[in-house]
Amino acid sequence: MIEKGRISAMQAAILLYPTIMATAVLLVPSITGKIARQDMWLSPIWGSVFGIIAVILAAKLNNRFPKQTIIQYSSELVGKVTGKLIGFLYLFFLIHSLGIILREYGEFIKGFFLLQTPIAVIIGSMVLVSALAVRGGIEVMARSAQVFVPIVFVLFILIVILLMPEMDPGNLFPILENGPMRSLEGAIVPASWFQQFFLLSFMLPFMNDREKGAKWGMVSVIAVMFTLVISNLVAMFLFGNITSHFTYPVMEAARYISLAEFIQHMESVVMAIWVGGTFVKISVFYYVFVISLSHWLHLSDYRPTVLPSGVILTVLGIWVVDNLPHLNEFLSTVYPFYGTLFYGIIPVILLVVAMMRRS
Structure with a gap:
């Protein structure tokens, strides 16, 4: 097999948590708030349904093809030529998504902390660190996530606790003033993040306890949902x-945050949450891309593709969008449908074909 490393279902869940949460926790509240307003805290709850569906799809397909990823079994289901085309489209989607994620990271770091640093240096350094983790294999990535994720979670809870004196729960009212439609419309963007749980399908072939993959995937979905609900509530309590x-x-x-003029300027804590979580997110997408590329090219080892892919990713992260407003517009309008095609529609079609063939 192209990857000899093995992880547990719990480690996969830990990997998936920052893969969805890292970028969502900073970007989603603003995007959701434009539509759902004071009901924005409900939107991640509705959006999490798509995460549950993505986990179920990944598990169902893996039950039929336990040692293969979608790049491999698509050729078996719809023929070699069509399967290769589907694989190529997934490769394009994955590398484009990586470029978007890298640009999100670069824009945030440059905009708030490293104002004079070229964005190419910011993106390139993250790609290099992620490439080292990816070359180490899925076990190395899982152990890295086990270190980072608890720290990130504790820092997030610390920020919430320190912000409590500034919160005004009255900003939440009236709840559902115009019915549930605003919160449902606001769920479209969070749903596109939750659909990324389909990446579980690329981890299931490398699990020791594959039968527990769906259960731990659901746990990760619920954890992300609660995190986004809390972050949306905090934003609403503070800013209305x-x-x-x-x-x-x-x-x-x-x-x-200001506690007795002793604890102040907690932006560095937010940066720690962002950098730690984004490192795991980029590493997971990077790993899925090089594994998929190696399967598509029928290579025996994915490691020779890591560094060349990193060069392309660095360039793509710089060129993928012109600026931050264009990036937010893409995430708000195009990405929900773009992601649904690859995380939802194509897997559903393949699952239906698989069921028809086995019936």
């Missing part, structure tokens, strides 16, 4: 209906 005016509401919230 002007939440959508901020690009990164959680970062702006951290600036409110």
Whole structure:
């Protein structure tokens, strides 16, 4: 097999948590707030349904093809030529998604902390660190996540606790003033993040306890949902209906923290959450891409593709969009449908074909 490493279902869940949460926790509150307003805290709950569906799809397909990824079994289901085309489309989607994620990371770090540093250096350094983790294999990535994720979670809870004196729960009312439609419309963007749980399908072939994959996938979905609900509530309690005016509401919230003039300027904690979580997210997408590329090319080892792919990713991260407003517009309007095609529609079609062939 192209990857000899093995992980547990729990480690996969830990890997998936920052893969979805890392970028969502800073970007989603602003995007959701524009539509759902004071009901924005409900949107991640509705959106999590798509995460549950993605986990079920990944598990169902893996039950039929336990040692293969979608790049491999698509050729068996729809023929070699069509399967190769589907594989190529997934490769394009994965590398494009990586470019978007890298640009999100670069824009945040450059915009708030490293103002004079070229974005190419910021993106390139993250790609290099992620490449080292990817070359180490899925076990190395899982162990890295086991170190980072608890720290990131504790820092997030710390920020929430320190912000409590500044919160005004009255900003939440009236709840469902115009019915549930606003919160449902606001769920479209969070749903596109939750659909990324389909990446579980690329981890299931490398699990020791594959039968527990779906259960731990659901646990990760619920954990991400609660994190996003809490972050949306914090933003709403602090800023009310002007939440959508901020690009990164959680970062702006951290600036409110002041405890006896001793604990202040907690932006560095938000940066730690962002960098630690984004490192895991980029590593997971990077790993899925090089594994998929190696399967598509029928290589015996994925490691020779890691560094060349990293060069392309660095360039793509710089060129993928012109600026931050264009990036937010893409994530708000195009990505929900773009992601649904690859995380939802194509897997459903393949599952239906598999069921028809086995019936």
